[in-house]
Amino acid sequence: MAKDGLTIGDLADRTGLAVSAIRFYETHGIVHPVRNAGGHRRYGRHDLRRLSFAMIAQRLGFALSEIARQMAHLPAHKAPSKSDWTRISTAMRGDIETRIAELERLRDRLDGCIGCGCLSLETCALYNPGDTLAARGPGPVKLLGD
Amino acid sequence: MAKDGLTIGDLADRTGLAVSAIRFYETHGIVHPVRNAGGHRRYGRHDLRRLSFAMIAQRLGFALSEIARQMAHLPAHKAPSKSDWTRISTAMRGDIETRIAELERLRDRLDGCIGCGCLSLETCALYNPGDTLAARGPGPVKLLGD
DNA sequence: GTAATTCCTCAAGTTCACTTTAGATCAAGC
DNA sequence: GCTTGATCTAAAGTGAACTTGAGGAATTAC
Numbered sequence: 001m002a003k004d005g006l007t008i009g010d011l012a013d014r015t016g017l018a019v020s021a022i023r024f025y026e027t028h029g030i031v032h033p034v035r036n037a038g039g040h041r042r043y044g045r046h047d048l049r050r051l052s053f054a055m056i057a058q059r060l061g062f063a064l065s066e067i068a069r070q071m072a073h074l075p076a077h078k079a080p081s082k083s084d085w086t087r088i089s090t091a092m093r094g095d096i097e098t099r100i101a102e103l104e105r106l107r108d109r110l111d112g113c114i115g116c117g118c119l120s121l122e123t124c125a126l127y128n129p130g131d132t133l134a135a136r137g138p139g140p141v142k143l144l145g146d
Numbered sequence: 147m148a149k150d151g152l153t154i155g156d157l158a159d160r161t162g163l164a165v166s167a168i169r170f171y172e173t174h175g176i177v178h179p180v181r182n183a184g185g186h187r188r189y190g191r192h193d194l195r196r197l198s199f200a201m202i203a204q205r206l207g208f209a210l211s212e213i214a215r216q217m218a219h220l221p222a223h224k225a226p227s228k229s230d231w232t233r234i235s236t237a238m239r240g241d242i243e244t245r246i247a248e249l250e251r252l253r254d255r256l257d258g259c260i261g262c263g264c265l266s267l268e269t270c271a272l273y274n275p276g277d278t279l280a281a282r283g284p285g286p287v288k289l290l291g292d
Numbered sequence: 293g294t295a296a297t298t299c300c301t302c303a304a305g306t307t308c309a310c311t312t313t314a315g316a317t318c319a320a321g322c
Numbered sequence: 323g324c325t326t327g328a329t330c331t332a333a334a335g336t337g338a339a340c341t342t343g344a345g346g347a348a349t350t351a352c
Binding site: 007008009019023038039040041 | 328329330331
């Protein structure tokens with residue numbers, strides 16, 4: 001814990017992230033450490049906040065690219081303001097609501113299907129959804145029904 | 147649509163899957179086509195069911211490996227029985243319920259956090275969850291909080 | 293009967309979110 | 323001052339779920 005800021009190891013200890021993950025996040029613009037004389041990364045407390053937020057957002061199912069996009073609007077070298085967080089977290093709340101609603105629709109359909117064993121391509125409500133499920137996260141997740 | 151069964155193209159047309167995806171699923175044991183004299187794959191109607199079910203299960207967030215594991219208990223060359231589907235779909239329903247509950251908890255926490263702007267590693271309820279979120283799907287999705 | 297279409301296999305490429313490895317340098321404790 | 327541990331870069335590997343491409347053979351349509 002050098003006097004000129006937090007080391008990457010400090011951040012790893014305090015966030016639970018792997019050191020390699022923090023470096024990886026840097027390449028995606030989520031943190032912007034400065035370098036000390038020896039070329040080592042030095043972080044500020046605002047970087048803890050930024051990482052925390054990124055971790056939470058991932059937990060909520062956001063892809064890193066989306067998180068980075070949101071955080072690009074925040075000042076890089078200071079803690080984001082209360083209104084910054086409010087704006088982002090409000091957007092996330094909407095996303096969660098949407099995902100809950102979709103899962104509930106799916107559950108209700110499944111209730112209708114359990115025991116019927118039809119799974120007909122022509123008639124099964126599960127197979128022929130009237131809606132689409134929002135992307136559930138990163139990866140090559142392709143969607144049905146549209 | 148050869149007389150001795152459905153071609154892979156037929157299946158693609160009727161499921162909406164890409165031909166390459168169907169072949170890929172075969173390597174994962176989801177379908178088990180027979181071959182005709184020329185070495186081309188021939189499928190039965192039960193394979194339509196199996197693919198349908200795999201697609202639905204994916205939509206519900208199950209990884210292919212898990213789907214394959216479940217379907218491994220089903221007879222390979224005939225349509226699964228009603229009780230087979232019931233067993234699997236009931237298990238899925240539980241999974242959906244769990245995911246809904248987790249998202250709701252998360253939403254409630256976020257409600258408490260919107261506007262507070264704290265995101266403190268020590269005190270933020272969002273960052274220090276008392277529970278874990280079930281795997282949201284395939285990929286290198288690591289979880290916080292445990 | 294031939295052209296167009298579909299299918300075959302096998303290997304390699306893609307995206308996301310990282311981790312691992314290698315070889316080298318920097319910082320800290322005693 | 324030296325050793326141990328942390329950090330550095332760059333490249334390659336991982337795993338899920340596929341797609342794309344090459345080169346060739348089977349099937350279908352006319």
